[in-house]
Amino acid sequence: MSSMSRLPFLFIITGIFGFVLFHATSVMSLTGWIGEGIRGPTGWFHVHLFVLGWATMFAMGAVYQLINVILQSNIYSERLGYIHYFLFTIGLFGLLFGFIQGEISWIAGFATLAFAGIIVFVWNMAVTLIRAAKWNSITISTGCAVLYLLLTGLFGMAMGLDFATGWFGEFHENLFGAHIWLGTLGWFGLLITGFSYKLFPMFFLSHDYKTWLQYITVGLWNIGVLLGAISFLFGLHNIVLWISLLIIVLALVTYNIHLLQIRKKRHKRNPGAGISWSLYGNQVFAVFAVALLLKLAGSPDQLMNTKTMLMVGWVYLSGWVSFMVLCYSSKIVPFLWWTHKYGKQVGKPGTPVMADLLNEKKASLGLALIAVTNLSVLVGIALDSQIVIAISGVAFSLVSLAYISLIALVFSR
Known part of the structure; x- marks a missing residue:
């Protein structure tokens, strides 16, 4: 395995392991953790295993690989990528063990290690993007997503500090809301939408489609994320949170319209099961989001x-x-x-x-x-x-x- 290809695989394989561990523990508990309440050691364990051990771990691996494809250049430092991997992975699984044991000191120490890994990742991506200076909807979305991941980790660390010291008092709930909002809607939301702008045209073989809706989506999504985070941090009325949700739903609808535009310009009828199902999933999610917004309109x-x-x-x-x-x-x-194993064997007999x-x-x-x-x-x-x-x-x-x-x-x- 070449040195440049090993880094994304490390994250992706570890993410798959996290996914397996999450579902194995869920089966053993008959998914009982869902009914026990999320805000407790069992809930913290499962949520962080799912969000960090699976989705974030896999996403980081995808970022390391796709950023090269998007920028047509290497990441700033592969060595920092490995440092990021070991800090984040050791910190994450130590944190998960701390949740199981209910040990505050254990949680604090390994959360700090995982956060240090996030800082290294953010620095590596920031320098990579700034040096490349190739700004478009994909790189802007990626940059914003990585920034929100950093803020998510920062607020998580602040919550951990409050558990140990009680310094923040009632403000802990504000930090909790901002932590969840920035991590889910900020980090994942912008990363998924941004990378979709690369993956959909790539596998649909789409050309000559307009991209201005991408920038509207990025702009609206960022406004919604920032407004929602401010609403939590400053304890503003829930109507402000509903408005931020409205803005994100508008971004989501715009995003789905654009995906249909990309599909319309396709030169490949079948992009594969994954892309087809992702289109259906995006559309169903948009319908759910609109329904939720309407339901909450009368009572945010x-x-x-x-x-x-x-x-x-x-x-x-x-x-x-x-x-x-x-x-x-x-x-x-x-x-x-395929690129790693067979990329240099293209055209040779027997090459799959x-x-x-x-x-x-x-x-x-x-x-x-x-x-x-x-x-x-x-x-x-x-x-x-x-x-x-x-x-x-x-x-x-x-x-x-x-x-x-x-x-x-x-x-x-």
């Missing part, structure tokens, strides 16, 4: 209701963020592995094509089952039914494990 205070927050969190993190990562993994992993690395029909079936079982868990949450959550959650985890096994098997081709 409902957004902070525990059940509403749990449903919204499930739809956003599992139904959109994780689902998008799973969809894109079916294209990113085969592309990376990229399509040989992954069975598209099985991938499509896997994503369909994940979507259905994901919705079943949401129904269980809506009905407050632990039985439905348990049955649907186990089914969701089992089909997710089957799908990620399919992705992991690409490395054996």
Whole structure:
């Protein structure tokens, strides 16, 4: 394996391990952690394993690879990339162990290590982007996403400090809200939308489409994220939070319209199961977001209701963020592995094509089952039914494990 190709694989393989660990522990608990309340050691463990151990770990690997493709240049420092990996990975799994044990000092020490890894990552990406000076909707989205990841970590560290000292008092809740908002909508939201502008045209083979909607999406999304964070930090009325949500929903609708424009200009009818399902997932998520916005229009205070927050969190993190990562993994992993293993053998007899690395029909079936079982868990949450959550959650985890096994098997081709 070449030195330049090893870094993205480290993150992606570790992310797959985090995904497997999350679903294995969920099956063992019959997804009981969902009903026990998120704000406790068990909830913290599962949420951070899912968000950091799976989605963020995989996303960081994708950033290291795709940023080279987008900029047509190498990252600023590969060595810093390895330092980032070891700091973040050791810090993350130490943090998770601290949640299980309920040890504040253990949590604080390893959270600091993980945050140090994030700082290294942000510095590496910032210098890479500034030196390249190739500013477009993709690089702007990536840069903003990385900045929000840094702020998410900063507020998380502040919350940890407050647990140990009690310095911030009631302001802890403000930090918690900003931490969640910036991490979910800021980091993941802008990273997914930004990279979609590269992946969709690449696999649809689309040309000659207008890009101005991309900039409107980036602008609206940033305004919504910043306004929402300010609303949490300064304890503003929930109507301000609803307005920020309105702006993000407008960005989401604009984003979906643009994806349809890209598809319309395609020169390849079938872009693969992952891209097709990601388009469906984006559209369903947009419909849900509009429905939520309308539901909250009369009473914005409902957004902070525990059940509403749990449903919204499930739809956003599992139904959109994780689902998008799973969809894109079916294209990113085969592309990376084929380029690494067979890139120099193009044209030679017996060299497989990229399509040989992954069975598209099985991938499509896997994503369909994940979507259905994901919705079943949401129904269980809506009905407050632990039985439905348990049955649907186990089914969701089992089909997710089957799908990620399919992705992991690409490395054996």
